[in-house]
Amino acid sequence: MSTSAPGRPLETPPPERLLKADLFGSVSLRPGGAGCLVRRDTTCARAGLGWLARLLARREARALESLGGLAGTPRLIGFDGRRLDRSFIDGLPMQQARPAEPAYFREALRLLRRLHLAGVTHNDLAKETNWLVTPEGRPALVDFQLAAIHRRRSRLFRLLAREDLRHLLKHKRTYLPSGLSARQRRILSTPAPHARLWKATGKRLYLVITRRLLGWADREGAGDRRFP
Ligand SMILES: Nc1ncnc2c1ncn2[C@@H]1O[C@H](COP(=O)(O)OP(=O)(O)O)[C@@H](O)[C@H]1O
Ligand SMILES: [Mg+2]
Incomplete structure (x- = not known):
């Protein structure tokens, strides 16, 4: 006993x-x-x-x-x-763990590929809090509130999947810029039309609503996540 x-x-x-x-x-x-x-x-x-x-x-x-x-x-x-x-899923949010290993981003690309093969786009990957780094240094994704399930590989699916990828590459540019390939740099420099429109107009409004009115911050959820 x-x-x-x-x-x-x-x-x-x-x-x-x-x-x-x-x-x-x-x-x-x-x-x-x-x-x-x-x-x-x-x-x-x-x-x-x-x-x-x-x-x-x-x-x-x-x-x-x-x-x-x-x-x-x-x-x-x-x-x-x-x-x-x-x-x-045990791990730290990206902004705390600051992953700089090529293996992390290689795995993250694989993870996105599997997600998209399953017909799911995440749609909220700009937030570093939605990316975790496990104790083994592997990536994991949380927060699927804005995710979409696609029955076919439509134009919308391809557009959203590319945006998921572009957000991952933005994080790679922050933490491992030397690891970006020429193709990845090209993707980064050509956001989808809706993202350009969003950046020019909606993003400012979104930030005013979420930060001032709702009191959100993009890095929320970064607190202590472990049990004693
Ligand atoms: N399955 C999970 N495993 C570990 N941590 C999680 C998990 N789901 C959420 N979290 C943690 O809780 C935080 C808030 O959860 P999240 O689903 O992102 O909610 P919100 O939509 O309000 O941002 C995340 O940023 C992450 O730190
Ligand atoms: Mg979240």
């Missing part, structure tokens, strides 16, 4: 830890399943925004389900329409 520290009950599960909270609800790390899981809870979304939070969570649930636990992506554990549970 195992023993416990004085005063501590046997096999006390680690406490829940809040990773992020905003107007759309919270993201927390909690014990569950074989290890721990990450719960997105839309029940605490700001009044009037619950419907949007649930819509985004449903989008994420569908994308994760169709990926079926692809290595480097969280596995969907459950979704009841309000709370979404996904498997925890």
Whole structure:
């Protein structure tokens, strides 16, 4: 029989830890399943925004389900329409880990290729918080709220897949600029038409809304993510 520290009950599960909270609800790390899981809870979304939070969570649930636990992506554990549970992936967000190994970016390219082969585009890869670096130095992706599932390789699919790739290459330009190939530099210098339009107009409006009104920051979620 195992023993416990004085005063501590046997096999006390680690406490829940809040990773992020905003107007759309919270993201927390909690014990569950074989290890721990990450719960997105839309029940605490700001009044009037619950419907949007649930819509985004449903989008994420569908994308994760169709990926079926692809290595480097969280596995969907459950979704009841309000709370979404996904498997925890150990690692640090990119802006903390600052990956500079060619192997990280090689693997990240492979991961994107597999994601796209499964017909899923992530659509939110500009945010470094959505890229993790595992303790082994491998890439992983989280936050599939804006992801799309494509039934065929349509023009839209190809455009979004290229944008996913371009965002990865932007991160590579930050952390490993000498590793960029001539082709990768070319891709970086030619954003898709919608991205150019976005940059010229929508991006400024988006930043005003998300930073000033919603109080978001692009690097949110970078807090301590480990259980004691
Ligand atoms: N499956 C996961 N494994 C490990 N960490 C995660 C996982 N899902 C989310 N996180 C952490 O929680 C943060 C917030 O989750 P995320 O899904 O990005 O929510 P939001 O859409 O509000 O940004 C992420 O930036 C990441 O640090
Ligand atoms: Mg995120």
